[in-house]
């Protein structure tokens with residue numbers, strides 16, 4: 001435990017950027033230097049299906065209409081483009097994702113690490129290629145705010161990603177509805193749940209996108225969300241075999257760092273994400289693509305003539 005505490009402290013204090021660092025150009029330069037050193041000193045990562053963990057989970061919701069039964073949501077998160085996931089890898093991954101027959105795509109933040117200028121065009125081109133029947137929806141993570149939130153929102157716009165930062169989009173199928181909601185990054189205090197709640201049509205099933213998983217402690221208190229989908233933790237970049245959790249837990253991912261949790265009446269799903277932040281290494285923790293298949297617990301009305 002002592003060793004883990006030391007490693008955690010090293011990560012948190014030396015490598016993970018803190019809010020105040022945004023005002024410190026020197027601190028930013030150091031982190032960009034670390035990113036470049038890792039990127040250029042290690043061989044490029046090549047995409048193949050074997051390099052990712054395609055996690056498929058079924059989530060049953062009590063009030064989900066039958067028109068949304070078997071509805072497939074694919075989540076991508078924490079791309080951190082340019083650090084471990086290079087533009088060519090992302091492009092190939094997106095070609096693969098496009099073959100998976102998905103209804104809707106969600107993106108839960110941290111598209112970059114500490115360098116946006118070399119990768120912004122690549123991200124835009126890749127996101128433009130992503131396709132799903134009912135569209136693509138995104139929120140921002142802490143790194144996106146530290147880099148350039150306006151530029152990322154512009155990339156969303158240019159690539160037809162609907163920005164769900166503190167916003168709601170209600171999907172309709174026949175007479176059934178499903179709220180897809182999003183909050184902006186909690187780490188940088190950009191979250192505004194009150195705004196989301198004010199916009200939400202009530203008494204219909206609701207899914208919340210929140211970059212930081214521990215936001216579930218707050219969102220679950222409202223009793224309004226059935227499921228929250230998050231990233232941010234990268235699964236600690238190390239999963240203990242057999243236990244399927246991680247000892248390495250950064251700020252805002254200490255309670256719900258990886259996988260599925262019940263938080264009050266809400267389910268919380270935390271993806272291991274795709275990229276890396278500080279160390280360019282993942283041990284027993286492959287980049288994750290998540291497919292959530294919604295199931296209804298509603299009884300179907302059968303008309304007997």
Ligand SMILES: [Fe+2]
Nearest residue numbers: 110141142232
């Ligand atoms: Fe993050």
